[in-house]
Amino acid sequence: MSRKISDSTVRRLSLYLRALESLEAEEGGEAGAASVSSRELAARAGTTAAQVRKDLSHFGSFGKRGMGYRVPELAGRLRRILGLDRSWRVALVGAGRIGAALFEYADFRRRGFEIVQVFDVDPEKVGRRWNGVTIEDGSRLEDRLAEDEVEIAIVAVPADAAQEVVDRAVSAGVRGILNFAPARLRVPDDVVMEDVNIVMELEALSFALGRDPSGSGGESS
Amino acid sequence: MSRKISDSTVRRLSLYLRALESLEAEEGGEAGAASVSSRELAARAGTTAAQVRKDLSHFGSFGKRGMGYRVPELAGRLRRILGLDRSWRVALVGAGRIGAALFEYADFRRRGFEIVQVFDVDPEKVGRRWNGVTIEDGSRLEDRLAEDEVEIAIVAVPADAAQEVVDRAVSAGVRGILNFAPARLRVPDDVVMEDVNIVMELEALSFALGRDPSGSGGESS
DNA sequence: AGGTGTGAACACTTTCACAGCA
DNA sequence: TGCTGTGAAAGTGTTCACACCT
Numbered sequence: 001m002s003r004k005i006s007d008s009t010v011r012r013l014s015l016y017l018r019a020l021e022s023l024e025a026e027e028g029g030e031a032g033a034a035s036v037s038s039r040e041l042a043a044r045a046g047t048t049a050a051q052v053r054k055d056l057s058h059f060g061s062f063g064k065r066g067m068g069y070r071v072p073e074l075a076g077r078l079r080r081i082l083g084l085d086r087s088w089r090v091a092l093v094g095a096g097r098i099g100a101a102l103f104e105y106a107d108f109r110r111r112g113f114e115i116v117q118v119f120d121v122d123p124e125k126v127g128r129r130w131n132g133v134t135i136e137d138g139s140r141l142e143d144r145l146a147e148d149e150v151e152i153a154i155v156a157v158p159a160d161a162a163q164e165v166v167d168r169a170v171s172a173g174v175r176g177i178l179n180f181a182p183a184r185l186r187v188p189d190d191v192v193m194e195d196v197n198i199v200m201e202l203e204a205l206s207f208a209l210g211r212d213p214s215g216s217g218g219e220s221s
Numbered sequence: 222m223s224r225k226i227s228d229s230t231v232r233r234l235s236l237y238l239r240a241l242e243s244l245e246a247e248e249g250g251e252a253g254a255a256s257v258s259s260r261e262l263a264a265r266a267g268t269t270a271a272q273v274r275k276d277l278s279h280f281g282s283f284g285k286r287g288m289g290y291r292v293p294e295l296a297g298r299l300r301r302i303l304g305l306d307r308s309w310r311v312a313l314v315g316a317g318r319i320g321a322a323l324f325e326y327a328d329f330r331r332r333g334f335e336i337v338q339v340f341d342v343d344p345e346k347v348g349r350r351w352n353g354v355t356i357e358d359g360s361r362l363e364d365r366l367a368e369d370e371v372e373i374a375i376v377a378v379p380a381d382a383a384q385e386v387v388d389r390a391v392s393a394g395v396r397g398i399l400n401f402a403p404a405r406l407r408v409p410d411d412v413v414m415e416d417v418n419i420v421m422e423l424e425a426l427s428f429a430l431g432r433d434p435s436g437s438g439g440e441s442s
Numbered sequence: 443a444g445g446t447g448t449g450a451a452c453a454c455t456t457t458c459a460c461a462g463c464a
Numbered sequence: 465t466g467c468t469g470t471g472a473a474a475g476t477g478t479t480c481a482c483a484c485c486t
Contacts, residue, residue, distance in 0.1 A: 006477065010428050014421045015405065037445065046405050049445090050479055057447055065446045065485040082424050083431030097322040104318045107403065107420050113427075152426060176426040178419075182328065184236065184267050192429040194422045198399075199328050200235045201415045203303050205373060205397040206334075207231050208413040210304030227455070258467065270467090271457055278469055286463045286468045446485080457474070464466090 009055045012047060013078055016055070019044035020075040027071070037068035087112040091145055091174070093165050094156035095120035095135050098180055102154060103130055116148055141165070145172035152176040159183040166193075230276050233268060234299055237276070240265035241296040248292070258289035308333040312366055312395070314386050315377035316341035316356050319401055323375060324351055337369055362386070366393035373397040380404040387414075 019041055027034060038049040038056075045052070056062055056074075059081055063069045079085045090113050092099050102108075103115055118130060121138040128135050136144060145153070153169040155162055155177060162181035169177065170191050177193040179185055182200075187193050240262055248255060259270040259277075266273070277283055277295075280302055284290045300306045311334050313320050323329075324336055341347060342359040349356050357365060366374070374390040376383055376398060383402035390398065391412050398414040400406055403421075408414050 004476095005428075007425065008477075010425050011421055013428075014418075014424045017424075018403070019405075039445085044405070048479075050481095053446060054448080054478075061447065063446050066444045067486070068445065081428070083427035084424065088423075088427060097325045101318040101322040102419070105419070108423065111420055111423065113423050151430065152423070176430050178422055178426060182239070184240075184265070192426055194426055196417065196419060196422055197235075198323070198326070198417060199332055199334075200232055201399055201417055202309075202329065202332065202334050202373070203235045203305065204228065204231050205399060205413055205415055206304035206309060207226075207234075207302070209372065209397050225454095229455075260467085269457075271459095272455095274467090274469060275456075282469065284468050287466045288464070289467070444486090446483105448481100448483090450480085450482105452479070453477085455474100455476070458472085459470100460472105461468105461470090463468080 005058055009058065010082075012045065012051070012055050013082055015045040015047075016041060016052065017075060017078040017082065017084075020071055020078070023071050024075065034071045035064075035068045036071055036074075038063070041069070084112050087114050088152050089148060089150045090115050090152045090154060091117040091119065091148075091150045091169075092154045092156065093119045093138070093141070093169070094154075094180075095122075095125050095130075096156065099154075099156040100130075102156060102180075103133075113152070115154075117144055117150060119144075138165075141168050142172040145169060145174055150174055152178065154178045154180070155185075156180045226279055230279065231303075233266065233272070233276055234303055236266040236268075237262060237273065238296060238299040238303065238305075241292055241299070244292050245296065255292045256285075256289045257292055257295075259284070262290070305333050308335050309373055310369060310371045311336045311373045311375060312338040312340065312369075312371045312390075313375045313377065314340045314359070314362070314390070315401075316343075316346050316351075317377065320375075320377040321351075323377060323401075324354075334373070336375075338365055338371060340365075359386075362389050363393040366390060366395060371395055373399065375399045375401070376406075377401045 023036060038052040042049045042052045062074050062077055092103055092115050095118055103118065108115065115133065118133050118135045119138045119141055120126060120135050125135050126137045151174065153174045155165050157165055159181045162179065162183045163185050166177055166185050166187060170187060175191055177187060177191065179193055179195045182197055185193065241257070244257060259273040263270045263273045283295050283298055313324055313336050316339055324339065329336065336354065339351060339354050339356045340359045340362055341356050346356050347358045372395065374395045376386050378386055380402045383400065383404045384406050387398055387406050387408060391408060396412055398408060398412065400414055400416050403418055406414065
């Protein structure tokens with residue numbers, strides 16, 4: 001058991017879960033050896049066996065020595081650990097291109113992230129229905145977030161509007177922010193924020209291509 | 222000067238560059254003290270002064286003791302370091318929702334990433350023009366990528382098609398991949414790949430919210 | 443034998459603290 | 465004096481190697 005879990009460990013847990021689910025799917029109805037070793041799980045998740053065991057050891061002992069891990073059991077444990085054994089009420093703020101793409105992204109729902117509210121400031125968009133959810137006016141943000149006890153807000157608005165959106169969401173009780181705006185936003189210590197910054201990813205690519213014109217050290221696996 | 226630059230350093234360089242650009246914009250025509258200290262740059266980028274100095278020191282000595290860094294000069298150096306003092310030929314593979322959102326994302330072009338080709342396998346989409354670029358059939362991928370010497374491919378196709386797309390892109394000479402498919406893909410060592418996995422980001426949020434129901438250790442700044 | 447769980451070794455990153463230049 | 469550049473210290477994350485269980 002443990003203290004502070006590193007971000008890299010958490011991300012790997014997601015990978016392990018996906019690997020386990022694809023194992024479950026492959027085995028299909030066929031019961032049989034629904035077990036997997038740290039070595040095989042590592043291969044599927046692109047890491048090492050020792051890393052898998054160390055990561056899991058932070059949360060307990062899930063395996064059987066000599067046997068490996070029971071696939072469905074470990075998957076269940078990981079879901080519990082990651083907080084995926086429940087559903088999350090999510091609001092999408094910003095119904096532009098990115099917002100639209102995110103809304104349509106079916107994997108969210110499959111994972112328990114349910115987009116229950118959508119906001120925009122464009123009067124053209126307000127009132128439209130997206131697959132059962134009506135786009136609401138941005139001015140109603142606080143009221144509506146609090147009303148439905150939304151827990152996570154996805155921020156897909158222009159950079160210069162993002163801080164205001166975040167402040168208002170936080171004041172309405174939102175405790176998690178997924179930020180797509182290319183801006184450094186501040187949140188109180190008890191609010192968790194993740195940034196998705198695609199330009200930054202491209203810049204990292206550009207850097208790696210520039211100084212590595214042929215050979216050594218790619219990011220494989 | 223240095224050996225291997227860490228991924229976190231590279232990402233911070235992007236942040237520094239953005240901070241410098243916003244400084245340049247604020248100062249506008251007003252010449253004056255177009256300098257910035259590591260302390261202030263750190264504050265704007267959400268890190269520490271020592272970190273800024275250490276990061277920059279890997280590439281040389283850009284500051285003046287007692288004075289700080291000249292803003293336009295440092296910005297220029299960072300652009301050079303990141304490989305942003307040129308333009309990159311980028312192909313977008315997959316013209317679905319995510320592809321469409323990415324294509325419209327103006328910041329790419331501003332940073333020198335020019336989407337010169339778009340591919341899809343849906344006959345409905347092939348032949349359409351998107352702002353000057355004609356969507357081409359996926360079967361022509363290798364030929365066309367090689368023909369225009371495309372350097373970076375953005376993969377925005379379903380997970381089960383992603384590996385094939387990557388293999389074909391690599392064989393056509395592409396050296397950098399930005400992958401949006403939620404799949405663990407393999408590339409040769411001399412090809413660089415970055416993953417953008419939004420579900421994984423949400424899962425990290427879910428984890429943090431779950432075991433931190435009020436208080437300590439958010440991801441602020 | 444086979445494979446987990448884990449302390450200890452190692453590698454890498456961040457922070458500290460200060461010498462030295464403008 | 466003010467602030468950079470940088471070795472050395474502290475802190476974190478990863479890999480190794482092996483005791484131990486089945």
